[in-house]
Amino acid sequence: DARVTQTPRHKVTEMGQEVTMRCQPILGHNTVFWYRQTMMQGLELLAYFRNRAPLDDSGMPKDRFSAEMPDATLATLKIQPSEPRDSAVYFCASGHTRTGDDEQFFGPGTRLTVL
Amino acid sequence: GDSVTQMEGPVTLSEEAFLTINCTYTATGYPSLFWYVQYPGEGLQLLLKATKADDKGSNKGFEATYRKETTSFHLEKGSVQVSDSAVYFCALGEYGNKLVFGAGTILRVKS
Numbered sequence: 001d002a003r004v005t006q007t008p009r010h011k012v013t014e015m016g017q018e019v020t021m022r023c024q025p026i027l028g029h030n031t032v033f034w035y036r037q038t039m040m041q042g043l044e045l046l047a048y049f050r051n052r053a054p055l056d057d058s059g060m061p062k063d064r065f066s067a068e069m070p071d072a073t074l075a076t077l078k079i080q081p082s083e084p085r086d087s088a089v090y091f092c093a094s095g096h097t098r099t100g101d102d103e104q105f106f107g108p109g110t111r112l113t114v115l
Numbered sequence: 116g117d118s119v120t121q122m123e124g125p126v127t128l129s130e131e132a133f134l135t136i137n138c139t140y141t142a143t144g145y146p147s148l149f150w151y152v153q154y155p156g157e158g159l160q161l162l163l164k165a166t167k168a169d170d171k172g173s174n175k176g177f178e179a180t181y182r183k184e185t186t187s188f189h190l191e192k193g194s195v196q197v198s199d200s201a202v203y204f205c206a207l208g209e210y211g212n213k214l215v216f217g218a219g220t221i222l223r224v225k226s
Contacts (some may be wrong), residue, residue: 031213033214042218043216045160045213048213056213088165095212100210102146102213102214103149103161103208104161104214106151106158106160107158108157108158109158
């Protein structure tokens with residue numbers, strides 16, 4: 001049963017610390033998305049990749065957030081330095097353009113709390 | 116740009132009641148349409164989808180029909196259960212797997 005995995009599932013850190021979240025997309029998928037979900041803003045698209053190349057990161061605060069895909073099986077989202085307003089659930093999703101219908105498969109999320 | 120509007124919640128129903136969650140969209144071209152469901156503490160799961168006009172997506176008793184003339188994709192279920200309590204997101208697909216999501220509708224089903 002192929003699924004997207006994310007680590008860690010929960011992270012509590014202090015303001016100013018670096019946070020790294022990891023995502024393993026479904027094997028063979030060529031698009032990867034990072035979302036942030038909060039009560040106030042709902043679901044926001046932060047960045048996405050196709051064939052490991054970043055296509056759009058306009059939703060991400062550039063000064064502190066960075067997203068990369070070191071290889072096809074790993075996507076990372078880093079926050080440095082973290083701030084309390086970054087507290088949210090971060091979701092990774094993957095898909096494949098060959099299906100033609102844009103379906104995305106979501107991971108279970110990383111719940112980040114910045115104190 | 117493309118957008119999705121869905122009815123505000125929370126929607127509170129008694130068990131076995133009929134459910135409708137409205138969703139309308141604005142898009143250039145002919146997008147695929149989706150309903151995702153998010154149970155407490157979990158990620159979003161695809162509930163159903165439709166890829167062209169007049170298609171009906173269905174799963175677990177839920178249905179939605181792609182209506183191009185009214186740009187709508189309303190979610191319906193004939194008899195809801197307590198286990199259907201969740202947040203439901205309507206979404207449309209843009210080129211290259213990008214999805215545009217609605218704000219989500221909280222559904223609460225009471226026994």
